[in-house]
Amino acid sequence: AQPSAPSPVAAPMRPLTWGQLNFLQTTDTHGWHAGHLQEPQYSADWGDYISFANRMREKADKEGRDLLLIDTGDRIEGNGLYDASNPKGQYTYDIFGQQDIDIICTGNHELYQADAAAREYTNTVPNFPGKYIASNLDYINPKTGEQIPMAQRYRKFTTKNQGIRVVAFGFLFDFSGNANNTVVQPVEKTIQEQWFQDAIREDTDMFIVIGHVTLHGPEYKALYKAIRGRNWDTPIQFFGGHSHIRDVAKYDANAYGLQAGRYMETIGWASLDGIRIKGKQLEKTSESASLSFTRRYIDNNLLGYYYHTGLDESSFPTEHGTNVSASIRDARKTLGLDHNYGCAPKDFWLNRAPFPSNDSLFTWLQDSVLPELVHLPERKGVPRIALTNTGAMRFDIFKGAFTRDTTYIVSPFISKFVYIKDVPYVSASQLLRLINNGGPVFEAAGLQKSQLTSPEHIAIKSDIIPEPEVYNPGPQSPLGGLSTPDLVPGYTTKDELGDDGDDTVHSPLTFYRVPNCIESRIEFPEKTPEKVDLVFIDFITPWVLAALTFTGEKYTKGDVLPYLKDGFTELLAEWIKQNWGQDC
């Protein structure tokens, strides 16, 4: 762990079940490879995860089992370790590349910016030779303009210890917000391609489909149907991502899916038993059984790693893992990520508090931050409505130091304020309601509501306000000898297989859904103005233009002008410096 990481707190634990074939999954790590430095339960870093994977591989080898590592994309954007360098990711590609991942694919974040997509092609793909799969993604060679596969379309291999024959795919959901140096082919179209049709006819013991794709979305439904249509009982193991939740899916008795949350909070664990390996007799115990699947969502901290490996502080770390932790420490130091801009007077929550409320980060943004930031000297005195999507904000602010790192954790995107001058107030005043309600006007333009909020909203469709629960430890083995522990707040996942998936027993957290966008009305006169400047984050331009059309206005992209030179992230840092003192 990083030197400033808080020590994890002992909690009641549930053990891992090992099978023939076992998996560790990461997804949506978004640059959090230093771990969480303000939350003890997620405080292990990428170096610790390397040690953990290594120790688990040793155990698998000793017992003749197999272990595969999976990563399903969105490795970048969301943490100073990636975002604070110039060029971005100067340190993270090498750090991430140290993990021995068996099957890896791309997320949408690797593709928003052309430079990030280029680095994916020149750095990450070669860091994982033969392991990186791009089943529905092409890259456009900047020198020749030629459209080429980002990486190989699928992978055939046999596992190390049991020789299980695997055919593996790596998909991205039907994403359309990519820069123009990549081409994402819709999954349904890819399924029709000859190479895919040939691949699903391969003689194999199992299929593994990894993807930056939600487990219950249309893309995996189509892939499941296509593979199962040709292979009536071959095991299919899916790994998902994108919606940032801990999740599982049972497609049928021989097909399951796992998704390992977000931000290096969770390491996903899946185990399979009952795979029929061609030419090998099954063990007596599983001869007649169909596939059996288990899952765990492992909290990313050292106490948990010790517990699952049966090792301790001195026997757990590997030299490789320790070296990677040291590289992360050095990179953080070089980037000045601990530099304190100001001290947050209290916690501000994205989803743990309702909007609007005193504890809501969006209320703070709307009432305190935007009115001060959205100010252009030459338009002084012009009343304005400032809009931002809520998905632009990615993480809570905790009471205490708001550092250079926090700035990127909260606001990682290269988003700038733009504006349309002198918009009739009658139209401008309707935009928030229109964008928040969504509906046909946006759908007709190919715009989805879910693209404006944080990805958690894809899966969480109503507020979660837990009842106070009575703790029942059941058969779990307590860690640290606690008998009636004060549970640490955290994930209390309820998935398709039940409520016992989390490796750590937590007390539950609330989740309040928030609107797609918020607005601030700035320098408004007492009397309703006739015209206002409509200022907004550039990311939401298509929604603003579609909504204006609906109100009867005829604005085009050409009417959208730059408003402030600095990006929102820099402006936010400046606001913190001006408004919050150094007394934490």
Ligand SMILES: Nc1ccn([C@@H]2O[C@H](COP(=O)(O)O)[C@@H](O)[C@H]2O)c(=O)n1
């Ligand atoms: N420039 C951007 C890019 C993305 N967003 C928000 O992020 C959401 C996607 O997040 P994932 O981690 O799932 O890929 C997207 O829906 C937007 O809300 C943004 O605000 N600005």
